[in-house]
Amino acid sequence: QANSQTMDEMWDSRSSDQEHPNIGWFKDAKFGMFIHWGLYSKLAGEWKGKRYYGSGEWIMNQARIPIAEYSKEAATFNPTNFDAEKWAQLAEDAGIKYMVITAKHHEGFSMYDSKVTDFDIVEATPYKKDPMKALAESTRKRGIQFGFYYSQFQDWYEPNGGKNTWDFDESKKDYQQYYNNKAIPQLKELMTNYGPLGIVWFDTPGGLTKEQTNDFIKGLRKLQPNSLFSSRVGHGLGDYRDYGDSEIPATPIKGAWESIYTHNDSWGYINHDMNFKTPREIVHLLAQVASKGGNLMLNVGPDGTGKIPEYSEKFLRETGKWLARNGESIYGSTYGLVPAQPWGVSTSKPGKQYLHVLNRPLDGKLVIPGFNANVKSVAILGGPASVPFKKRGDVLEITLPAGEAANLATVCVVNYAGKLA
Numbered sequence: 001q002a003n004s005q006t007m008d009e010m011w012d013s014r015s016s017d018q019e020h021p022n023i024g025w026f027k028d029a030k031f032g033m034f035i036h037w038g039l040y041s042k043l044a045g046e047w048k049g050k051r052y053y054g055s056g057e058w059i060m061n062q063a064r065i066p067i068a069e070y071s072k073e074a075a076t077f078n079p080t081n082f083d084a085e086k087w088a089q090l091a092e093d094a095g096i097k098y099m100v101i102t103a104k105h106h107e108g109f110s111m112y113d114s115k116v117t118d119f120d121i122v123e124a125t126p127y128k129k130d131p132m133k134a135l136a137e138s139t140r141k142r143g144i145q146f147g148f149y150y151s152q153f154q155d156w157y158e159p160n161g162g163k164n165t166w167d168f169d170e171s172k173k174d175y176q177q178y179y180n181n182k183a184i185p186q187l188k189e190l191m192t193n194y195g196p197l198g199i200v201w202f203d204t205p206g207g208l209t210k211e212q213t214n215d216f217i218k219g220l221r222k223l224q225p226n227s228l229f230s231s232r233v234g235h236g237l238g239d240y241r242d243y244g245d246s247e248i249p250a251t252p253i254k255g256a257w258e259s260i261y262t263h264n265d266s267w268g269y270i271n272h273d274m275n276f277k278t279p280r281e282i283v284h285l286l287a288q289v290a291s292k293g294g295n296l297m298l299n300v301g302p303d304g305t306g307k308i309p310e311y312s313e314k315f316l317r318e319t320g321k322w323l324a325r326n327g328e329s330i331y332g333s334t335y336g337l338v339p340a341q342p343w344g345v346s347t348s349k350p351g352k353q354y355l356h357v358l359n360r361p362l363d364g365k366l367v368i369p370g371f372n373a374n375v376k377s378v379a380i381l382g383g384p385a386s387v388p389f390k391k392r393g394d395v396l397e398i399t400l401p402a403g404e405a406a407n408l409a410t411v412c413v414v415n416y417a418g419k420l421a
């Protein structure tokens, strides 16, 4: 019966008592940092003088680069600009509450010291260090949850890994052999050697049945029972739901879920398409996702030297400043009870509706029909403790103070008594 459910039905039918006991921090966190960093970062979206568009981490696939050629790139991958403290400090300054970084993406290259393969950052590069240990420590000591992304099925380096159709005949692959010899042992390394992982972020599942998948994750859960698995482990076996890339659900969604977005249209670093989401766009995206009850995990793509792009640094820090003033309306909130309005969206806490004014009305007035609860007071976060409001029946009208327009988004908090339907 369960198998006949669609993924939506499966997730929508999940009751709170089926949730992972450790899901609480995730639901409160609201804002995460995704990091895509690998050999592809050095190629930056170009191969043999040809520019490839779309996501930089797919260049091996887009350019159909044979393994024999692609693996040579490791010999000149030496990210001496990598600085775990700088990366973790940026996350903290940005108001980030959890970080997920690619331990191994589809290219099959391990960005950590793996005993399962020599195709990793310690054995195959002049860098010879494991950046993940340092990053995990720097991140955790700032109270930020740390986790790994792992491409459990697509592995374009391995003869039996998924989806390398240019070096191998996909129909002749023994996926179970790949899982037994690489994916499962590597996942065990990651869950054993890097301290407590808040999240293991699986991606693009495939090659195994639900039962086979359940078997291998049962073993992983024994290693770290507190770790949360993303829904892309497949077969509905995750602890929270990931929507599609750059997807926000149309309506408020109960439970734990996450929207994931790039910062500049590519997960992996590229040296073109400098279309970085501005602080205003990031804040509006965060408010939109939080207003539906979910988390936003925004990606940064460091370059091949280990440097985070300057616009990611700059714009994430400005987002952090906004959160320093308005974070109360995001962290620990759930979906808003005031439906989306032309001027913005809302989030909730008990007895409070946070109105995120994304597009300030020209007359400075917020009109909220259907606010059928008794309003006690209205304030601006980080601003006036009391702003004028009036109720005409169940229509609430708030007059915004002048001068708030410059803000990335003004947040009005409406304190009310009773039950807002």
Ligand code: FHN
Binding pocket: 055, 057, 058, 203, 204, 245, 260, 267
């Ligand atoms: O193919 C990957 C892609 O490279 C990237 O890692 C995204 C991030 O969500 N996941 C897959 C596409 O959905």
